[in-house]
Amino acid sequence: MSRRTAAKTPRILVVALRYLGDVLLTTPLPHALRQHYPGCEVDMLVFKGTESMLQNNPDIRRVYTIPERPAREEILALARQLWRRYDLAVVPQPGDKPHLFGFVAAPRRIGLVSTERSHSWWKRLLLRHALSVDGITHRVRENEQVVQMLGVPSARTVIPPTGQIAPEAWAEKLSPYLHGTAPFDPRQPFAVIHPSPRWRYKRWHTAGWASLMGELRQQGLRLLLSGGPGEAESRYLDEILAALDAPTRAAVIRIQGCLGLGELADLLHLARLYVGPDTATTHLAAACGTPTLALFGPTEPRQWGPSPPDGLEPPWDQRASSQVRGNVVLLQEPFRACVPCQQEGCERHRESHSECLDRMAPERVCQEAVAILRRQPGGGDAVPAPPAETQP
Incomplete structure (x- = not known):
C-alpha cells in the first residue's frame, strides 16, 4: 500500500x-x-x-x-x-x-x-x-x-485493554469480594496470583502456589487471586485456598471471574508483582508492564514467551532455568532434553500432568518472586504486613 x-x-x-x-x-x-x-x-x-x-x-x-x-x-x-x-x-x-x-x-x-x-x-x-x-x-x-512486507519498519508495541478504572476507585470496586477480610487499599503493595491456565497440562502444583502465597504474605503483600469463571478453575482455586494457613487466607481477595480483561489490566498496572503459568492473563500482565513471573513447562518460550510492552529484545531462549526480558522473568525446569516439548503434557492430552512443572520447586519460585520485589524502587525496605482478618 x-x-x-x-x-x-x-x-x-x-x-x-x-x-x-x-x-x-x-x-x-x-x-x-x-x-x-x-x-x-x-x-x-x-x-x-x-x-x-x-x-x-x-x-x-x-x-x-x-x-x-x-x-x-x-x-x-x-x-x-x-x-x-x-x-x-x-x-x-x-x-x-x-x-x-x-x-x-x-x-x-x-x-x-x-x-x-x-x-x-x-x-x-x-x-x-x-x-x-x-x-x-x-x-x-x-x-x-x-x-x-508493507514497508512498516516495526510493530512491537503491545496495547493492553483498559476498563478506564481510576486507581482510587479500586477500594470500593473490590469491596463486594472481601468476604470478611480487611478492606483493599490500592496504595499498599499487592500481588496478583493467577494459578489456573485454560488447560491442565500448563498447571503448576497446589503445594507450590500455597507456599508462594504464604511467602508473599510474609513479605507484606495483599494477595489478589485471579482466574477464569470455569468450574475446573473454581475447583482448583478452592483447592489452593484450602491449603493456605489462616493468616495467608486472610490476606487473599478472590477476584476470579469478577473483572473484565480491561478492568484486570487496570488493576495489573498497580500491582507490585504478578505470578502465573502460560496463560492469556500472564501475557496481559507482561503487556501492562507489571513485574511478571511466568512459570513455563511444555510451552516453547521462543514462540509463546510473554512480551514486555515494547516487544522482545533479544528473543526468549528455548530452554533456561531462568531468563529475564524487560519486566518479565520466565522460569523453566529443564531437567530433561524434552523440555520444552511443545506437546500437551506428558500424556499428550489437555488434562495431562507435565512433569517439568510438577518438578518445579516452590523454593525456586519463592526466591525469584522475592528477588523481583527487592529489585523494585524501595524494595529493600520493610513492607507493612497486611491487616488482620476482620470479624463479621
Whole structure:
C-alpha cells in the first residue's frame, strides 16, 4: 500500500481468529499501521469471547466477531457484511477461515502461510505478499514480519485493554469480594496470583502456589487471586485456598471471574508483582508492564514467551532455568532434553500432568518472586504486613 493510497484514508482489516493471548499479541499490528499510515481506519475480526482483549483500544475502530465453530449461516452473514469493505486485509495466521475472510473483505491481502505447499498453495494465490512461518518465531515477531512486507519498519508495541478504572476507585470496586477480610487499599503493595491456565497440562502444583502465597504474605503483600469463571478453575482455586494457613487466607481477595480483561489490566498496572503459568492473563500482565513471573513447562518460550510492552529484545531462549526480558522473568525446569516439548503434557492430552512443572520447586519460585520485589524502587525496605482478618 503506497503513501498515495494512505493519503486517501485506507480501511484495513486485521484478522485474528485465535485465543485471547494471540489477540493481545496481534495489537502491535493496528498500532503500527496507524502510525505508518496516519488517518487510516483499522478494524479487527476475532473469535467471539476474545473481543474483550481489545476493549478501548485506541488503534481499532470496530471489532467484528464470529463463533469459534460458526454455523454456515453465520459464515455467510459475516461474509456479506465484510464484502469488499476494505482496501487491505492483513491475515497474520495460516488457517483456512482467516484467509477466506481476508479474501472476502479486501481486494489486496498480505499474510502468513504454512511451509507445507499442499496446505498453502491456494492461500499464496490469494495473497499479494505471503510469508512462511517456521513454528518457533514469536507471535509478535511473526506479526511484525507481516507488516514489514508493507514497508512498516516495526510493530512491537503491545496495547493492553483498559476498563478506564481510576486507581482510587479500586477500594470500593473490590469491596463486594472481601468476604470478611480487611478492606483493599490500592496504595499498599499487592500481588496478583493467577494459578489456573485454560488447560491442565500448563498447571503448576497446589503445594507450590500455597507456599508462594504464604511467602508473599510474609513479605507484606495483599494477595489478589485471579482466574477464569470455569468450574475446573473454581475447583482448583478452592483447592489452593484450602491449603493456605489462616493468616495467608486472610490476606487473599478472590477476584476470579469478577473483572473484565480491561478492568484486570487496570488493576495489573498497580500491582507490585504478578505470578502465573502460560496463560492469556500472564501475557496481559507482561503487556501492562507489571513485574511478571511466568512459570513455563511444555510451552516453547521462543514462540509463546510473554512480551514486555515494547516487544522482545533479544528473543526468549528455548530452554533456561531462568531468563529475564524487560519486566518479565520466565522460569523453566529443564531437567530433561524434552523440555520444552511443545506437546500437551506428558500424556499428550489437555488434562495431562507435565512433569517439568510438577518438578518445579516452590523454593525456586519463592526466591525469584522475592528477588523481583527487592529489585523494585524501595524494595529493600520493610513492607507493612497486611491487616488482620476482620470479624463479621
